Amino acid sequence: MIIRKPQALKDHDVTDESLYRGRRKFIKTMGAGSILLGSSLAGNVLNAKARQDDLKNELTSYKDITTYNNFYEFGTGKSDPAKNAHTLKTSPWSVTVDGECAKPGSFALEDLLKPMQTEERIYRFRCVEGWSMVIPWMGFELGKLLKRFEPTSKAKYVYFETLLDPEQMPGQKRSVLEWPYVEGLRIDEAMHPLTLLATGIYGKDLLNQNGAPLRLVVPWKYGFKSIKSIVKIHFLEEQPISSWQKANAVEYGFYSNVNPNVDHPRWSQKRERRIGEFRKRKTLFLNGYADEVAALYKGMDLKKYY
Amino acid sequence: MKIPEPYFSRLFKPFVFALALMPLVSLGLAAWQDKLGANPIEVITHSTGDWTLRFLLITLSISTLRRLINWGQLIRLRRMLGLYAFFYATLHLFTYLWLDQFFWWEDILADIIKRPFITVGMLAFVLLIPLAATSTNAMIRRLGKNWLKLHKLIYPITILGVLHFWWLVKADVREPFIYMAILALLLAERVWNAWRFKKQFLK
Numbered sequence: 462m463i464i465r466k467p468q469a470l471k472d473h474d475v476t477d478e479s480l481y482r483g484r485r486k487f488i489k490t491m492g493a494g495s496i497l498l499g500s501s502l503a504g505n506v507l508n509a510k511a512r513q514d515d516l517k518n519e520l521t522s523y524k525d526i527t528t529y530n531n532f533y534e535f536g537t538g539k540s541d542p543a544k545n546a547h548t549l550k551t552s553p554w555s556v557t558v559d560g561e562c563a564k565p566g567s568f569a570l571e572d573l574l575k576p577m578q579t580e581e582r583i584y585r586f587r588c589v590e591g592w593s594m595v596i597p598w599m600g601f602e603l604g605k606l607l608k609r610f611e612p613t614s615k616a617k618y619v620y621f622e623t624l625l626d627p628e629q630m631p632g633q634k635r636s637v638l639e640w641p642y643v644e645g646l647r648i649d650e651a652m653h654p655l656t657l658l659a660t661g662i663y664g665k666d667l668l669n670q671n672g673a674p675l676r677l678v679v680p681w682k683y684g685f686k687s688i689k690s691i692v693k694i695h696f697l698e699e700q701p702i703s704s705w706q707k708a709n710a711v712e713y714g715f716y717s718n719v720n721p722n723v724d725h726p727r728w729s730q731k732r733e734r735r736i737g738e739f740r741k742r743k744t745l746f747l748n749g750y751a752d753e754v755a756a757l758y759k760g761m762d763l764k765k766y767y
Numbered sequence: 768m769k770i771p772e773p774y775f776s777r778l779f780k781p782f783v784f785a786l787a788l789m790p791l792v793s794l795g796l797a798a799w800q801d802k803l804g805a806n807p808i809e810v811i812t813h814s815t816g817d818w819t820l821r822f823l824l825i826t827l828s829i830s831t832l833r834r835l836i837n838w839g840q841l842i843r844l845r846r847m848l849g850l851y852a853f854f855y856a857t858l859h860l861f862t863y864l865w866l867d868q869f870f871w872w873e874d875i876l877a878d879i880i881k882r883p884f885i886t887v888g889m890l891a892f893v894l895l896i897p898l899a900a901t902s903t904n905a906m907i908r909r910l911g912k913n914w915l916k917l918h919k920l921i922y923p924i925t926i927l928g929v930l931h932f933w934w935l936v937k938a939d940v941r942e943p944f945i946y947m948a949i950l951a952l953l954l955a956e957r958v959w960n961a962w963r964f965k966k967q968f969l970k
Contacts, residue, residue, distance in 0.1 A: 529805030537939035540804060590937075592806055637939045708938055727882050727935070729874060736805045740869060 514583040514595050516749055518735070521594035523663050525736050530670045531588065532689060533637050534623065534630035541632075546669035549629045549690065554674050560620070560696035563611035570674055574660065576609075577601040581664070582657055584680035586687075587719045587748045591741075593733045598678055599661030604652035607694075612648065616696035619651040620644070621677060621688045638704050644688040645701035645715065646679065647757075655680055655753055658691075681750040683717045714767040718758070719748035723767050768838040775840055783844055787851045790818045791858070808866045815859035820932060822852035823925045824949050831956045846902055849921070853899040860892055884934035891927035894920050925950055 512520055532542040535549075556573055559565040579599050587593040607619065625641035627633040633640045650656060657678040660667060667673035672689025679686050685705055695701075705713035712726050721731045721744040732741040747754055758766075770779050794814050797803050803810045826849040833841045868875050878885045898918055901907070907914050929950055933943040 525805035533938070539806070539809075592809075635939075635941075724881065727884060729878060729881075731874065734806065734808065741867075 512583070512597070514585060516585075518585065518595045519737075520583065520597055521736050526594060526596055526662060527668050527670060529736060531590075531684065532632075532670055532672070534632040534640075534642065534690075535670065536632050537637060542670035543668075545631060548631065549624075549669040549673070551669065551674040551690075554692075556675065556692055556694060558610050558694045561613045561616035561698060562696045563613065565610065573606070573675075577606060577658075579660060582678075584655075584657070584678060585748050586678075586680065586684055587733055587744065589683035589685060589713075589717070589725060589728070589730075591728050591730070591733050592736055593744075594736050597663055598657055598659040599664060600657040600659035600678065602654055603656045603658045603677065604654065606658060607651060610694075610696070612696045615698045617648055617698050618696075618700050619646050619648060620693075620695040620697055620701040621646075621691050622693035622695070623688055623690050624692045639707050641692075642688060642704045643701065644677065644686055644703045646677075646686075647700075648696075649757055650679070650754075653754060653757065655750060681719055681747040681754050683719060685713070686717050716758075716763070716766050718763065718767075719744060720746060720763055720767070722746070723764050768836060769840060775843070780844065780847070784847060787822070787848065790814065790855070808862065812859065812862045812867060815855050815862055816932070819852055819855040819859050820925075820928050820946055822848055822855055823921070823928055824946065824953065826852055827921065827925060827950070827953045831953055834956075834960060850899060850902060853895050856892055856895055860889075884931050887927045887934070888931035891924045891931060894924045894927075898924075922954070 514520075528543045529539050530542040531539065532546065535542040535545040552570075554570040555567055556570060557565075557567045579601055581597055581599055583595060583597045585593060586596050621644045623642040624630065625633065627640075646656070657680075659672070659676050659678045660674065662668075662671060667676065669690075672687075672691075675691050676689040677687045677691065686703070700715060703713070703715060703717075705717075706715060719730070724730055730744055733744045734741045745751075794803075794811060798807060798811070826845055829841050829845040829848065833839060864870060864875065868878075879889050880886070898920055901910060901914060901917060910917065929943060929946045932946060933940060936943060
């Protein structure tokens with residue numbers, strides 16, 4: 462009946478985005494004088510028609526990525542954030558970094574980002590609700606940023622906080638969750654090269670509904686770990702409690718690693734619906750990033766530390 | 768209040784019949800125009816579920832409305848509205864079984880056993896089946912008094928339906944709360960009505 466096939470997805474969206482991005486990068490690289498790299502990128506541009514992740518998954522369309530969001534600060538419906546997030550002011554923006562580190566401080570976003578080289582990372586994104594996307598993020602490794610603040614040996618965990626301002630984030634006027642939204646990672650998870658701080662999607666700046674101007678992306682964990690619109694980063698010794706843990710500790714653990722073998726009490730996690738596809742597909746252990754990150758959890762009972 | 772015959776049966780009732788089909792029509796139109804958003808199956812699941820609950824509550828509100836605005840004719844719409852609840856419940860169930868789960872029976876069975884919100888939803892549907900099956904005039908005659916008793920199942924069914932929704936939502940219970948509040952009002956009116964009737968009767 463009614464369900465659109467993957468082919469019906471607006472392929473040209475994807476291609477246009479990537480061509481645009483590829484050209485820009487090409488020109489930039491040529492400007493830098495690296496002809497070898499430049500020509501290989503030109504090859505990329507020519508092959509840009511079907512850009513894929515490491516497991517040959519097609520990208521989710523820009524439209525779907527920017528209109529189907531969980532961002533309760535702008536309403537609990539999937540299409541609410543795209544409608545309501547325009548009230549968020551992302552400039553000026555500052556991020557406070559404090560806790561167990563030698564160089565804490567409050568930084569204007571521009572200063573924070575200036576030394577960081579952004580790159581594109583195509584990651585699978587798996588929501589705890591059983592849907593998933595493939596997203597071309599622009600960003601940089603969180604670890605590279607964190608090192609600048611020189612975390613001490615007591616910094617065992619990193620805690621993140623979203624902006625708290627019910628005027629800009631009208632969803633915060635209702636106590637659906639305890640505001641502000643907070644999240645945390647173990648320091649080795651935070652320092653892992655896959656862990657990204659994202660500033661863009663499809664080569665464009667993040668839209669507000671996707672967590673502008675700065676959000677976390679941890680591709681092997683359920684989406685809610687990837688906290689949006691970050692204003693605070695805090696190093697600490699004790700494991701912090703995340704917002705969803707506070708709301709329902711039985712259903713949401715601190716780790717929240719994508720794991721088809723550990724069910725959420727209300728959903729099986731064995732399968733997922735890739736946005737744009739009809740049939741569900743099997744969910745992969747650690748969202749397909751086991752080779753890279755399984756070592757972080759060696760010897761841990763992942764059923765207990767869910 | 769009364770709509771004279773034949774206007775009630777020739778015009779009003781068909782109008783309500785067509786109106787009750789509108790949720791399905793608009794869902795079909797949206798699907799056809801590709802306006803169901805990024806996750807169409809989720810929209811279809813939620814919409815058919817919402818309308819099942821709404822028709823259950825509308826069906827329950829018929830006797831209350833009849834008493835409140837003294838419109839006896841309304842009762843003649845109740846069977847149709849109840850069957851619409853069953854109709855949307857069936858669409859809802861098949862959306863889950865087919866579009867969501869692709870008849871992976873092993874997974875479906877695990878869902879029914881392990882996930883309380885699916886357990887109660889499935890139970891509510893199973894209980895609806897005998898009500899739909901006994902909705903014909905012949906069955907009403909055949910069952911006599913037992914028909915009324917059997918159809919009291921609408922109460923546990925609706926309670927299970929609201930519970931199904933409540934247990935499904937992650938954090939924002941505003942919507943299921945509205946359904947629960949309406950159900951509570953409808954049940955309270957019945958208790959109040961029975962109490963008033965009893966008091967009158969005892970005098």
